[in-house]
Amino acid sequence: MKLTEIKELLDAEVITGANRLEDDFQEVCSADLMSDVLAFATPGTILVTGLTNVQSVITAHVAEVGAIIYIRGKHPEEDAIKLAKQKNLPLLASPLSMFEACGRLYAKGLKSGSNTPK
Amino acid sequence: MEDEVLFFQEFSIMGKDFSNAGTVSTQIKAILKEIGFDPVIVRRAAIAAYEAEMNVVMYADRGVVRLRVTPHKINIELEDEGQGIEDIELAMQEGYSTATPEMREMGFGAGMGLPNIKRNSDEFEITSERGKGTRLNIVINAR
Numbered sequence A: 001m002k003l004t005e006i007k008e009l010l011d012a013e014v015i016t017g018a019n020r021l022e023d024d025f026q027e028v029c030s031a032d033l034m035s036d037v038l039a040f041a042t043p044g045t046i047l048v049t050g051l052t053n054v055q056s057v058i059t060a061h062v063a064e065v066g067a068i069i070y071i072r073g074k075h076p077e078e079d080a081i082k083l084a085k086q087k088n089l090p091l092l093a094s095p096l097s098m099f100e101a102c103g104r105l106y107a108k109g110l111k112s113g114s115n116t117p118k
Numbered sequence B: 001m002e003d004e005v006l007f008f009q010e011f012s013i014m015g016k017d018f019s020n021a022g023t024v025s026t027q028i029k030a031i032l033k034e035i036g037f038d039p040v041i042v043r044r045a046a047i048a049a050y051e052a053e054m055n056v057v058m059y060a061d062r063g064v065v066r067l068r069v070t071p072h073k074i075n076i077e078l079e080d081e082g083q084g085i086e087d088i089e090l091a092m093q094e095g096y097s098t099a100t101p102e103m104r105e106m107g108f109g110a111g112m113g114l115p116n117i118k119r120n121s122d123e124f125e126i127t128s129e130r131g132k133g134t135r136l137n138i139v140i141n142a143r
């Protein structure tokens, strides 16, 4: 699913990465614990999170997460936005809850971007 | 010339310096990518380095990171001065953590760091002396 469609689906605002709205994503991982992302996220996944600090962007960069969606109307902190711009990482902010955001993505056929043992 | 060092750099980390936490690993990632390692290898090295760097920031006073690259291996050595780890076997267990609520709020402190560093390494050594510091030696083989 293209990032532009995901933006519409989640009523999201694009904070950075407006040049990457045509990027296609198949997987989603949701976590507030960055160690979970570092341990289980698959490269290229979308990360849905409520963690808005710079660590969210560093983690995404290190783990090769393709885009971050912040939920519940939270906005990433200034240094997070700055680093995301440098790394050309798309950041979106959605007013939806974690459940609602992930539920909508799941219903559209996106798959788990998390390698946790079944 | 198996062990010819292609690249060496030393970095320093300050304990409790949360605003710069992650900068060393980000640099290491950029260097390894630039050298031209397989992206899977670069990702593993960056993940291991980042968890290890966060541990120095969270639990130690100061540390150094030495990145040594040979044609066959990426070696990341971290040496810190600080409280050290009393029981390494316990610290290596998934879920064991002495992180504070502040650290948890930053997204760390799930007790997954050391096990994940080990999982991403081909060779992994950890030694520690209580009240002195901790040393990690991480080796990732280039394929």
Ligand SMILES: Nc1ncnc2c1ncn2[C@@H]1O[C@H](COP(=O)(O)OP(=O)(O)O)[C@@H](O)[C@H]1O
Pocket (backbone or CB within 6 Å): A035, B051, B055, B056, B058, B059, B060, B080, B082, B083, B084, B085, B091, B092, B096, B097, B098, B099, B108, B109, B110, B111, B112, B113, B114, B115, B134
């Ligand atoms: N460099 C270090 N110096 C002192 N203690 C450490 C260090 N690294 C890890 N520890 C101890 O080991 C525990 C487990 O570490 P880790 O697996 O990374 O989990 P977490 O950082 O989430 O607590 C930490 O909570 C801490 O008590």
Ligand SMILES: [Mg+2]
Pocket (backbone or CB within 6 Å): B051, B054, B055, B108, B109, B112, B113, B114
């Ligand atoms: Mg840790």
